[in-house]
Amino acid sequence: xxxxxxxxxxxxLWARHSAARHIAHQYNATICGLGSYTSPxxxxxxxxxxxxxxxxxxxxxxVQDSPPKFDATWAWADDPGSVHSYPHVKLTSPAxxxxxxxxxxxxxxxxxxMGPGSTPRPALNVDSTGLADRETVxxxxxxxxxxxxTANAQNExxxxxxxxxxxxxxxxxxxxxxxxxxxxxxxxxxxxxLQLTCLSVLYQGHNARGTNVFTWMAMAxxxxxxxxxxxxxxxLWRNGLVSAGSNIGLVSFGSEAYHSEGNVTFSASDFAxxxxxxxxxxxxxxxxxxxxxxxxxxxxxxxxxxxxxxGSWPSRVAITTLVGVVVYFLC
Numbered sequence: 027x028x029x030x031x032x033x034x035x036x037x038x039l040w041a042r043h044s045a046a047r048h049i050a051h052q053y054n055a056t057i058c059g060l061g062s063y064t065s066p067x068x069x070x071x072x073x074x075x076x077x078x079x080x081x082x083x084x085x086x087x088x089v090q091d092s093p094p095k096f097d098a099t100w101a102w103a104d105d106p107g108s109v110h111s112y113p114h115v116k117l118t119s120p121a122x123x124x125x126x127x128x129x130x131x132x133x134x135x136x137x138x139x140m141g142p143g144s145t146p147r148p149a150l151n152v153d154s155t156g157l158a159d160r161e162t163v164x165x166x167x168x169x170x171x172x173x174x175x176t177a178n179a180q181n182e183x184x185x186x187x188x189x190x191x192x193x194x195x196x197x198x199x200x201x202x203x204x205x206x207x208x209x210x211x212x213x214x215x216x217x218x219x220l221q222l223t224c225l226s227v228l229y230q231g232h233n234a235r236g237t238n239v240f241t242w243m244a245m246a247x248x249x250x251x252x253x254x255x256x257x258x259x260x261x262l263w264r265n266g267l268v269s270a271g272s273n274i275g276l277v278s279f280g281s282e283a284y285h286s287e288g289n290v291t292f293s294a295s296d297f298a299x300x301x302x303x304x305x306x307x308x309x310x311x312x313x314x315x316x317x318x319x320x321x322x323x324x325x326x327x328x329x330x331x332x333x334x335x336x337g338s339w340p341s342r343v344a345i346t347t348l349v350g351v352v353v354y355f356l357c
Contacts, residue, residue: 053097058086067091069118075280076111080104085283087113095295097146098281106163106198106285113292114169114280117299123176123273126263130304135252136279136297138166140194142286146293150249157196163284166194166247166292168255171276172268179275187268188239191255194247199284201241203231228261240267257309264311 055063057074064071068091076085085100098113117134139146141153142160157164171185178184192201229241242258262268277299281292 052090053088054091056086056088058084061087063089065089065091065094068094070094071116072096073114073116073278073280074098074111075113076100078108078110080110083110085111085113093295094297095293097291097293099144099289099291100283100286101289102283102285103287104285106161109282109284111283112169112280113283114278115294115297117277117279117297119277119299119301121301121303122277123179123275124301124303125270126172126259126268126272126274127270127306128303129256129259129274129301129306131254131300131302132256132259132274133252133254133300133302134168134191134277134279134298136168136193136294137250138194138281138292138294139249140164140166140196140281140290140292142288142290144289144291146291149293149295152194152247152249154196157286157290160286160288160290161197162286162290163197163199164194164281164286164290164292165192165196165199166281167192167241167279169276169278169280170274172272172274174269174272176273176275179273182276183235185275186238187272188233188237189259189262189268190239190241191258192241192243193251194244194249194281197285199282201229201231201243202233202239203229203241228258230267238268256306257311260306260309261311 054065055072057063057072059074059076059079062071062073062075072087072089074085074087079085080102081104083100083102083104085098085102087096087098089096094115096113096115100111100113102110137149139149139151140157141147141151142156142162147153168191170189170191171179171182172187172189173179173185178186182188190201229243231239231241233239240262259274263270263272279294279297283290283292
């Protein structure tokens, strides 16, 4: 009964703030709380995933089947230090589950936007000032689960390894391991033939279930992303941080929502994944550091705060992915 009442309250709160957005957008489904929806046109599964709700907070997610996109509106006023929800889409590939050492390439792409209120913004639009005014705390991230057991790899609660790629950060959101357990690594994404170079930063920590969580973090918000990310995976297994025999079983894209003083709407579109199997190419993978400077804080929305001491980062450079798109890759 309490779950039914909670769902009804979420629907009521969402409806109260969403009449205008329905005039401009035609949705195939709206789900709230822990609801999920699988699109019949593309077999993508969308999850509201408000797994840690506060009261009277709420979250609802509206889905458009074709072309696929979603808009998630939420408001969590309590406990700003905890994640309350992760509205997301699960990305699929017939190659999964796939062993890490048998990934020749893994391409991910997406466009997203975020701002205060209940009205979706166009792709790539972020109202950082409005979000700051509402004391918004959130991230935007790909979430990858892996395990040596293929069945466990396909379940978020049983997978032994979680690999996140943060493309956005608002407010005081920090990756697991940033504070006391933090271990910092560098990875130069390099392909000799295409002469690609770029730098990423990795954090490591454990969640309440004991899952080993690795988080690659962008130096600034990336609202448009298209890249071949297997070098980030290779760094983990070639350095023995994750077993080369681990299998990727789940990949999703969404936003972890912590806190806001009022409604926030996160939108995502153009999400896609392509897994190319075969022997992993021997990419240039960095080694484990012996020491690591303590950062002041993760980068803000503009990338103004360095993760290391200022001056120790190489200049940011463009990277051309295997699909020929020029982007800034986790720089």
